[in-house]
Amino acid sequence: MKMDIVISGVGGQGNIFASLVISQFAMKKGYIVAGSETIGAAQRGGSVVSHVRISDKAIYAPLISRGQADLLIGMEVIEMLRHMRLLNPQGAYLLNFMRIPTVLNNMGLDEYPGVEEILEGIRKYCKNGQVIEATLEAHKLGNVQMTNVVLLGALVKMMPFFEMEPVRNLIEELSPERFKEANIKAFERGRELVQ
Amino acid sequence: MAEDHYVMGNTAIARGAIESGVRVVAGYPGTPATEIVEDSVGYPGVHVEWSSNEKVAFEIALGASLCHVRSMAVMKHNGTNVVTDFLMHVNFTGVRGGLVLISADDPGGLSSQNEEDTRILVHQYAHIPIFDPSSPQEAKAMVKDAFDLSERTELVFCLRPVTRVCHARGIVVFEDLPEGLPPAHYEPDRNRFIMSGVEMPEFGGLKRPQIRHRWLNDKQNLLREIAEESPYNWIEKTAGKIGIVGCGMGYTFIKEAGQFLEERMPVLKLGTLPLPRKKVREFVDGLEKIIVFEETEPFVEGLLKQLFHEEGIEVEVLGRSGFVPSDGELNVQIVLDTIRRAVPSLRVVQPEVPPLDVYIPIRTRTQCIGCHYRGILHALKRVVRKTKGVVVGDIGCHDAGSFKPMELQSTIYCMGSSIPMATGMRYAGIEVPIFAFIGDSTFYHNGIMGLINAANQKANINIILGENQVTAMTGFQPHPGTGELITGEPTGKVDVQKLAEALGISYRVVNPYDIRDCRKALEESVKEQGVSLVVSAMPCYLLSTRKGRNLFEAREIRFDEKRCNGCMICIQDFGCPAISYIKEKKKISIDPQLCVGCGLCIDVCKRGAIS
Numbered sequence: 001m002k003m004d005i006v007i008s009g010v011g012g013q014g015n016i017f018a019s020l021v022i023s024q025f026a027m028k029k030g031y032i033v034a035g036s037e038t039i040g041a042a043q044r045g046g047s048v049v050s051h052v053r054i055s056d057k058a059i060y061a062p063l064i065s066r067g068q069a070d071l072l073i074g075m076e077v078i079e080m081l082r083h084m085r086l087l088n089p090q091g092a093y094l095l096n097f098m099r100i101p102t103v104l105n106n107m108g109l110d111e112y113p114g115v116e117e118i119l120e121g122i123r124k125y126c127k128n129g130q131v132i133e134a135t136l137e138a139h140k141l142g143n144v145q146m147t148n149v150v151l152l153g154a155l156v157k158m159m160p161f162f163e164m165e166p167v168r169n170l171i172e173e174l175s176p177e178r179f180k181e182a183n184i185k186a187f188e189r190g191r192e193l194v195q
Numbered sequence: 196m197a198e199d200h201y202v203m204g205n206t207a208i209a210r211g212a213i214e215s216g217v218r219v220v221a222g223y224p225g226t227p228a229t230e231i232v233e234d235s236v237g238y239p240g241v242h243v244e245w246s247s248n249e250k251v252a253f254e255i256a257l258g259a260s261l262c263h264v265r266s267m268a269v270m271k272h273n274g275t276n277v278v279t280d281f282l283m284h285v286n287f288t289g290v291r292g293g294l295v296l297i298s299a300d301d302p303g304g305l306s307s308q309n310e311e312d313t314r315i316l317v318h319q320y321a322h323i324p325i326f327d328p329s330s331p332q333e334a335k336a337m338v339k340d341a342f343d344l345s346e347r348t349e350l351v352f353c354l355r356p357v358t359r360v361c362h363a364r365g366i367v368v369f370e371d372l373p374e375g376l377p378p379a380h381y382e383p384d385r386n387r388f389i390m391s392g393v394e395m396p397e398f399g400g401l402k403r404p405q406i407r408h409r410w411l412n413d414k415q416n417l418l419r420e421i422a423e424e425s426p427y428n429w430i431e432k433t434a435g436k437i438g439i440v441g442c443g444m445g446y447t448f449i450k451e452a453g454q455f456l457e458e459r460m461p462v463l464k465l466g467t468l469p470l471p472r473k474k475v476r477e478f479v480d481g482l483e484k485i486i487v488f489e490e491t492e493p494f495v496e497g498l499l500k501q502l503f504h505e506e507g508i509e510v511e512v513l514g515r516s517g518f519v520p521s522d523g524e525l526n527v528q529i530v531l532d533t534i535r536r537a538v539p540s541l542r543v544v545q546p547e548v549p550p551l552d553v554y555i556p557i558r559t560r561t562q563c564i565g566c567h568y569r570g571i572l573h574a575l576k577r578v579v580r581k582t583k584g585v586v587v588g589d590i591g592c593h594d595a596g597s598f599k600p601m602e603l604q605s606t607i608y609c610m611g612s613s614i615p616m617a618t619g620m621r622y623a624g625i626e627v628p629i630f631a632f633i634g635d636s637t638f639y640h641n642g643i644m645g646l647i648n649a650a651n652q653k654a655n656i657n658i659i660l661g662e663n664q665v666t667a668m669t670g671f672q673p674h675p676g677t678g679e680l681i682t683g684e685p686t687g688k689v690d691v692q693k694l695a696e697a698l699g700i701s702y703r704v705v706n707p708y709d710i711r712d713c714r715k716a717l718e719e720s721v722k723e724q725g726v727s728l729v730v731s732a733m734p735c736y737l738l739s740t741r742k743g744r745n746l747f748e749a750r751e752i753r754f755d756e757k758r759c760n761g762c763m764i765c766i767q768d769f770g771c772p773a774i775s776y777i778k779e780k781k782k783i784s785i786d787p788q789l790c791v792g793c794g795l796c797i798d799v800c801k802r803g804a805i806s
Contacts, residue, residue, distance in 0.1 A: 010558070023201055023364065024201065027199075027201050027366070032366065033201055033364075033365070033366060034363065034364065034365045034366075035363065035364040035365075036359060036362055036363045036364065037203075037362050037364070038305060038362070045558075045560070045561055045563065045564075045772055046558060046559075046560045047558050059365075060447055060450040060451040060454075061447050061448060061450070061451035061527060062330075062359060062363035062364065062365065062447075063359065063451075063526065063527070065451065065452075065526070065527035065528060066527075066528055066545070066548055067545070067546050067547070067548040078555050078556060078558070079558070081551065081553055081555050082555050084551045085548050085551060087548075088546070088548075089548060089549060100772075100789075101772075101775055102556050102557065102558045102559065103558075103559050103561050103598075103599060103600060103770060103772065104556060104557070104559065104599060105556055105775065106600075106766060106770070106772060106774060106775040106776060107599065107600050107763075107766050107767065107770075107776060108763075108766075108776040108778050109599070110556045110557075111554065111556070112556060113553050113554050113555075113556075117553055118553055121551055121552050121553035122553075124549070124552065125549055125551055139788065144788065
């Protein structure tokens with residue numbers, strides 16, 4: 001058994017928290033876990049990607065190589081595309097349809113690809129996936145910073161490997177006191193977003 | 196009792212030091228090394244500090260070591276450059292209590308202004324032994340051995356982790372913490388610890404520097420024996436004429452790549468410098484060719500070539516001198532592509548992935564939305580445009596003002612170089628206003644010397660000190676202007692106004708959320724002769740938000756589309772990520788989901804379209 005997961009997004013979206021919940025869940029189930037984070041400019045709106053590797057055998061590299069990811073979680077659209085080719089086309093993706101323009105997009109010097117182009121590109125690459133609006137739901141629930149927890153909710157619905165109860169307990173355990181209740185609500189909402 | 200923890204490499208390194216009985220840990224923040232210092236906090240009897248710079252940190256570590264106490268100095272590669280002078284002294288005197296230097300490299304420059312390999316500086320130049328870890332768990336074990344070996348050899352031991360070790364996470368075994376550490380004591384040994392060009396009667400009048408050099412050279416034999424016995428070097432034998440050598444993280448990528456190779460290849464795993472010569476000889480026996488994977492320079496490759504030359508061994512050595520790319524980070528793909536080229540007969544079983552037919556824009560770094568640096572930078576941009584001035588930049592969050600869209604700072608080098616470079620430009624004779632922009636952590640690190648010099652030389656320059664009261668870029672570490680220690684304990688802070696008075700330079704303080712105020716101060720300072728200091732004083736926005744402290748009253752920003760003429764000043768001279776240009780309309784738009792209501796853009800718009 002192996003499950004290689006890439007989570008990509010923009011600084012401030014709670015990428016690292018999501019990767020910690022996933023890693024701790026797998027560790028508690030007795031798997032070997034390894035991973036890596038690229039967090040260089042994370043606090044300033046740069047790209048952030050974390051790799052989480054789960055296996056019942058020894059894991060060497062903390063990074064997932066091309067075509068090896070079983071699951072790609074995109075917290076932002078082009079950040080998911082940037083790491084798309086790490087995903088095994090037979091694997092699955094979970095995309096938060098949130099588009100955060102780059103500085104050059106804002107200046108009108110670079111084009112952010114259009115919705116149709118994006119969705120078609122993704123579908124051509126991988127057939128199995130879910131596109132949800134986690135940030136929008138988090139915003140409705142009062143705080144866009146809960147995007148990560150909404151996505152975790154969707155994840156447990158989508159992948160039977162992630163069991164609902166233990167993941168929810170971990171979110172509760174790892175959330176700061178004042179966010180616990182809201183995070184659990186956001187997690188539940190995430191589950192409803194996946195058919 | 197041993198316990199498994201899923202932690203970052205940096206946490207594992209800190210834990211290794213604590214388990215080894217380290218008593219003094221000093222460093223300066225820098226990605227990827229920062230968490231090593233932070234995770235050393237909270238153990239009784241251990242002094243942990245953010246020093247004003249890395250040289251200070253290293254000197255503190257040696258002071259402790261000479262009192263027979265274990266100590267650790269922590270830095271990223273740029274810091275190792277800063278400590279070079281001290282390194283080239285402590286190598287000749289040696290240490291008493293185990294002293295471990297952590298020199299973290301950042302191949303690919305993921306979070307750095309340059310790419311370099313400090314193994315060359317530490318080992319080739321200073322003749323200090325190095326451990327090059329391949330994983331968080333190995334890094335922890337190496338730190339523990341490094342303390343023991345440092346005491347046994349009386350030498351500084353260096354651990355050189357790369358980003359992919361520091362920021363990798365893995366399951367690491369935490370062991371018991373030591374109890375009852377020996378007390379500190381100091382007794383002089385002037386022959387060793389007074390580094391000076393003095394004649395030594397017991398060596399026929401030879402000068403001490405030569406005798407200490409001889410001492411260091413003699414130590415190399417002991418180090419070679421240690422390398423030979425080291426558990427961090429090993430051979431994985433198998434049939435074949437072509438072998439691969441993996442140093443540190445290079446080994447990890449080789450093992451990962453091995454899963455895609457149809458046949459195994461002989462592997463030599465290396466984790467120490469100096470090299471285990473006997474083990475190398477044993478490995479290459481019967482091989483025709485070896486490929487070396489190391490981060491980042493062809494350093495071990497060169498040492499191997501030298502060894503084979505000295506011993507008359509005929510083996511072709513390929514590596515990062517060209518066969519493997521000579522720059523950037525290694526990865527599994529590079530290892531596989533290299534092996535494909537070296538051994539065309541070997542089948543690589545790697546599933547093909549289809550191309551992705553979508554254009555992916557590059558995401559460049561900028562300041563946070565709501566950050567006040569954007570206010571002072573915008574004011575400066577306006578003054579520079581009017582006066583045709585030049586802005587010399589420095590390291591820190593404000594450096595994003597040098598990229599698109601603002602493109603304000605003209606240069607960025609290393610910590611503290613802005614003020615001296617501005618001084619040099621002034622004395623070159625250019626006749627436009629010259630500005631140096633420096634953040635406060637950088638200022639206390641190395642900038643302050645440049646300021647003292649500029650004041651002394653009466654240089655006619657303008658200095659902007661971005662005083663956000665924290666080392667923001669690396670994740671909010673305190674510095675001498677914060678008023679707080681790493682433990683959260685209050686301490687004094689440098690009074691910059693008094694410093695300016697002492698230096699006899701002009702001093703102005705501005706609120707960076709008030710663009711008009713900033714602009715007025717900058718315009719006044721340009722008219723002055725001599726050094727003019729403008730302090731942009733405001734705590735870091737992001738840190739304040741996290742602490743629940745408001746720096747401004749958040750406003751609802753209204754945008755009047757009719758008044759906008761698409762001049763793009765708010766984009767090109769300001770660049771808040773919440774503002775974007777809508778091509779079809781030839782107007783801007785403000786994203787209410789991203790906007791935090793700081794109101795800076797209100798003063799930016801000349802047409803009153805934002806209110």
